[in-house]
Amino acid sequence: MRGIGPAYEFKYGRRGLRVGDLCEPQRAREKITAIAEHVNRMLRVLGAEPLDPRPICDRYRELGEQIAPFVTDTAYYLNRAIAEGRTVLFEGAQGTMLDVDHGTYPFVTSSHASAGGAAVGTGVAPTRITAILGVIKAYTTRVGEGPFPTELQDDVGQLLQQGGGEYGATTGRPRRCGWFDAFAVAYAVMLNGCTALALTKLDVLDPLPEIKICVGYRRHRRTLTEYPASCEELRECEPIYETIPGWQTSTSGLTRYEELPLPARRYIERVSQLVGCQISFISTGAEREEMILVPGRAVDRILA
Known part of the structure; x- marks a missing residue:
């Protein structure tokens, strides 16, 4: 269960933990517990040791407290910056041929590595680029x-x-x-x-x-x-x-x-x-x- 692939599986399976959840300890605990239950069902089938969600919840509570001052709705943040005439630069990772839709599937990453991914991932409309x-x-x-x-x-x-x-x-x-x-x-x-x-x-x-x-x-x-x-x-x-x-x-x-x-x-x-x-x-x-x-x-x- 390591790497970006499993993380995207959870995202698109509607089970993912989002950054904003970390700022709400009770909500984060509930989601982590639910995720652990899902993962443990798979681990038991494989004969592996199940996860204990409690230390994960405690660690993520600490991390949430640290990052809370920096968490915002980045779509609003970026669009306000553009409206104010500020220059915004997006840097993509990997390459187009690793794009999950347009690359050499299945030898690709789990996200959109082409320029269109900038609009999808940031909330900045394509017409603003x-x-x-x-x-x-x-x-x-x-x-x-x-x-x-x-x-x-x-x-x-x-x-x-x-x-x-x-x-x-x-x-x-x-x-x-x-x-x-x-x-x-x-x-x-x-x-x-x-x-x-x-x-x-x-x-x-x-x-x-x-x-x-x-x-x-x-x-x-x-x-x-x-x-x-x-x-x-x-x-x-x-x-x-x-x-x-x-x-x-x-x-x-x-x-x-x-x-x-x-x-x-x-x-x-x-x-x-x-x-x-x-x-x-x-x-x-x-x-x-x-x-x-x-x-x-x-x-x-x-x-x-």
């Missing part, structure tokens, strides 16, 4: 299981993994790495309605003499025009690649677009063309200052 910045890597990664058409299980894959520090922040588990998948990113750009993109980890590609970009999928000898609707179909796809020259010179720490090697600029421009969205931010290192802002209307709209 003025710009959407999509964040992509200069190559593709995936954590855990699931189909991955451009995955590299060779020296290049190891170079991307090590150069990009592709290890889980919590578990330390290595991320799977592969060539940039423009077909998947174009699908994500469509789903999110991106205003602009931020391209990260460009410098990880510096050592490569040539770079491949996945421009489409082929399945059963047929070139697809739309992203596959199921994992079963995606597993049967082979990537269609376009190969471009690498630049084999350091881009680390560069902060001006014109400083980038010409092949790197051509790579960025080709990616932008394939995914159908302007790349307005380019990360060239791990530090905040190692960032290129590409002038244009998209940047102005994002930073407005």
Whole structure:
């Protein structure tokens, strides 16, 4: 019963404990006791030790007292801030292809990881959101299981993994790495309605003499025009690649677009063309200052 999955099962099963409940000790105790009864029925079937809800209630009462001054109706809080002309920034977690509805189901998370999740989760109407910045890597990664058409299980894959520090922040588990998948990113750009993109980890590609970009999928000898609707179909796809020259010179720490090697600029421009969205931010290192802002209307709209 660990992880975000069981938490969402309880939420959608109408059994969840909400933050506001913690500010009402009696109500919280009643709900925790009811939840424990439900869980204990399952534990008994499995032959496991049942839970005692009393220490949980006591601990949550203490936590409720601590957080009570900070609890509010965030929908009102955020909408008031917007009405006052304040800037509000929402940061999404995970990625579009892990979205429970539009991702590679069942290898997904339990929530809406696309831009629409911002409106669903905050109570801020979609019409109040003025710009959407999509964040992509200069190559593709995936954590855990699931189909991955451009995955590299060779020296290049190891170079991307090590150069990009592709290890889980919590578990330390290595991320799977592969060539940039423009077909998947174009699908994500469509789903999110991106205003602009931020391209990260460009410098990880510096050592490569040539770079491949996945421009489409082929399945059963047929070139697809739309992203596959199921994992079963995606597993049967082979990537269609376009190969471009690498630049084999350091881009680390560069902060001006014109400083980038010409092949790197051509790579960025080709990616932008394939995914159908302007790349307005380019990360060239791990530090905040190692960032290129590409002038244009998209940047102005994002930073407005």
